[in-house]
Amino acid sequence: MDSAKWFRIFICYFLWRYCRLIVNLWAFWTFKPIPIPENPTLRPSDVTVILPTLDGEGQELERTIASIMENEPKELILVTIDENMYKAERTMNKMPASNYKRIRCMSVKQANKRRQMARAIPEVTTEIIVFADDDVTWPIRTLQWMLAPFEDKKYGGVVTCQRLRRAEAPTFSERIYGFLGALYLERRNFDCAATTHMDGGVPCLSGRTCAYRTSILQDVKFTNDFTNEKWWFGQYQLNADDDNFLTRWMVSHQHETYMQYHPECEVLTTLENNPKFLKQCLRWARSNWRSNVTSMFTERDIWCQQPWSTYAVHITTLMPPAIVGDGLLWLFLFWAVQDWPVDQARTSFWAFFAWMTFSKSIKLVTHFVRYPIDILLWPVSVLFGWFHGLIKMYALMTLSVTTWGSRANADASDSGRMIRQKRAQFRDIADEKMHEKLLPNDEMRPYDYDQKHFQPPSA
Template structure:
């Protein structure tokens, strides 16, 4: 091909890759949260907070409970595992009687967040359910902001923005991993606010803190779907990725969602500040692969209901890793300008270098405004972005793995998160269709699953 053809390829790929960034920048900076009404019909007393926890005790859990109670929900349902029930009760016994009455403890046999959530959902009597992780800290008006969108009956789920709780006196290694974790949440805030503004799509209603209408979650169809999700053509039962399932359920059942991006509902959370952070990234990457594949090719509701989110979020899953994408763009530009006058070719390449630098910085500007000293660590984020491509590829090759790897005792019951089914669901459907279509109704015979043949009708 001549240089003109290569330059056209460069332009097309450049446009496909960066058009979403330009639009999302506009959407992010023009986004506005739904304000708290003067006379709300929903109040914090209309909320039950479900708090799944593994250990059932600890300073972090106590801090989480204290911040939630400051928001004045009707009650908290603490769900742990049977062997740690006594720890949860011990945690409750430390609290004043007035607080103790607003907390209930429950347990399931094995550690599994879906099962813990499903255990508590039927016990809720309020209009709104909020799920929260056991390592978050809420601002005092978080619930008021989360309830604001629910004044409109079309909304079924609401999520908040998030920020990393900075470590005190971190080592250099902790500082680096903490910086990467903070940027992960910053990018998430950016993407969720932008897509919410564009078409109401939220990439994932993060389980760190999210709210739903109780009537949706207590529906028997939701319960069946949530506790019996099938993955990979029905060959597995998936009991991980709870927040991704909830997000897709909202879309497939036409319940709109919203992200409240405001400092007064900015939830503080923790991430690993050591090499275990890489295992967290791997777990998130696997979840994204599984959920986005399901959204695009199995359920397919996003193409009609949230086309911008489908392009700006879901389709990026199938794109080459950043280091390959960047390399291809440079290759196409080089081949497309090799016979240009030297000064023009240099201007084009410098302009692209400036754009690429801008594109890798602009999403993070809100973090650097808050912590200017972190600007010196910005090159680390670029290098990690390229390295993350390897994590993404490895995640795609190991989608049947559901281990946490970053939390003690969290993987004790890992086998229950991805259960191979005795018989693939899709084969059952094929068998049923064979019986219905290949034989007249008056000559129906039994199809033997073992021999793969129809048996003659019994006399």
């Protein structure tokens, strides 16, 4: 193949890889959040916050509750597990009297975020439900900004931007892992703002803090599908990836979503700043594989409703890892300029090197503006980007694994997050009946596929 053909291949692959970056750069820098109206019809008193938690106590949880209650929602529902219910009540008792009256505690038998959420949803009487993780801190006007898009009836879900809470006096290794975690959130903010501006697509309405119309979530069909999602041709019942399911539900039922990218609704969160961060990345990679493949090939709604987001986000799941893609581009360029004069070939190499440096840093500008000293760690992000390809490939080979691996006691009930179905011929029967079989302790009655009936409640 002559050099001209290799150059055409280089250009085509270059455009395929970087067209989304060029367009997203324009979309990100021209994005504007929906402002808070002067006379809103929705106020914080129209919001109930559902807060699933495992431990039910701790300084971090108390800080989260305090920041949420400063936003003045009507009510906060704290949902934990039965064995930690006394801890949750003890935490609630520490709250000021004004907040105590607006907090309720509930529990489920086993740690399962979907079941914890489903336990509280029917109890909500307000127009808007907000889900929050137990390690976030809200700015004082978060709810006002989240409610602004809901003034338009077309919006069914709204998510906030996020930023990492930096550790105090970290060690060198903690600083490295913290830096990588902060960049993960910066890239997420960039991608979500850009795709929201382009076609309304949000890759994932992150469960760290997101809002939905209550009428959508209290629908019986939603409850049934949310607590009985089937995955991999119906071979498994999936109880992980709750925020990805909610995101796909919004798309498949034509509810538009929005990301409010603004400092006044930028929630602070925590990520692991030790080797457990790699396990978090692995869990996220598995979740992305499962959800994006489902969106593209099972549900397929995104192809027509969000074509740009499909190209810019979902299809990238199927692309080669960054180290392979970068290597191919360098190889194609090398073959393309073999017949060029030496000075022109050298110029082309330097120009492409400058572009790759730009492309691997431009999404991170907002972080470096806040923390200029972190520019010294930029090469670490490039190396980790290449290493992440290995994580992505390993995640593909272990999609049936749903362990957290990064949180104490979070995997005690791991078997309930990915349940292999015994007999496909009874799947539809089980689906039809399961949503009505929630026990008082919120444990789903197991279906006996041999006897073809639901087993009685356990004592």
